[in-house]
Amino acid sequence: MSEAPEVELWFEFGSVYSYLAVMRIEREARKFNVSVRWKPFLLGAVFQAIGLKSNPITEHKEKRDYSLRDIARQCSKYGLQWVEPITFPRPGLLPLRVALAGADEPWIGKFCRAVMELNYGTHEDINDPERLSTLMESLDLPASSLLEQARDEKTKARLREQTELAYRKGLFGAPSILVGSELFWGNDRLEDALSYAVNPEKM
């Protein structure tokens, strides 16, 4: 077993804290010599399955206000762009399906970062097929073929299956990082998860 240890990043574009982890994970993982598997899933469906009536981040005014301030500060700390969304959280189903179709491709990290930057950094509509096509073309990706895959019923079904899997694995929020069956919740646990992947005995 000489393979590099691996972590799974479970995320969704509508999740602001996923923004932080998506932007950071590949750079941080390289420091630990850990590889990343990208696992898009439908966070809202997991909330429903758990029995939550609303997004925990917006369930009351105090937490919503705080979260927006916290995210702004975290983006500043990590050197990330941040424009406060008009709709919060902001859904992104179409790019999530593209991410599922391309989850094992070498460009997946680059694609996810570009979608996140568009969503939270410059505040554009990531669900707009034309805007998403332009973005994919700018990354030298086969835009029309990927959009076709994203809209394929098989992809839609696979995203639902992956979401059910997230729930069965005990996920209840995003981003979540899985190292085997060990769950780390939130961008704040990214370094802990990578450290655990390298040396599980230490924790």
Add this chain to the structure above:
Amino acid sequence: MSEAPEVELWFEFGSVYSYLAVMRIEREARKFNVSVRWKPFLLGAVFQAIGLKSNPITEHKEKRDYSLRDIARQCSKYGLQWVEPITFPRPGLLPLRVALAGADEPWIGKFCRAVMELNYGTHEDINDPERLSTLMESLDLPASSLLEQARDEKTKARLREQTELAYRKGLFGAPSILVGSELFWGNDRLEDALSYAVNPEKM
């Protein structure tokens, strides 16, 4: 204004994540040359005021299971003792009133750490007046006089007032760190709060 910058630690003994911050804050604050003011408050009353029906940490099974695992890992990371509580969360009203009475005393940090270690490290009943007396005596504190103050109606009223103040300041969880009116929620934001206290422009 040559005084050291200051942060307020809003906490309660029944909050497991407060355990982490209470144990760490004075050591971390020294690195930043920041002073700490201790602000005990009634977390459950704030949850009620916000309209939460249950403790967010135990509102569903998935999060409860995760939180216990997460706390165990965090304690391991910080080198803190951890015994999984039988009752979770575990209330601690009597020592909270002592903490309020002694909030500005030089021994407050030492007292709070000792109570937390008893609660989560060795799993003893921190609400038992005799056990609490023994603890205070071991710290060379005037146990009977402090218990008397803790039970005084004025102290009880002050704790309720401080709790109302927490709510008015926008707090919705514990630990919370306030730097002026800037709120940082959770042990995970301790270093950010201290950094902000020293240099608000950076964030």
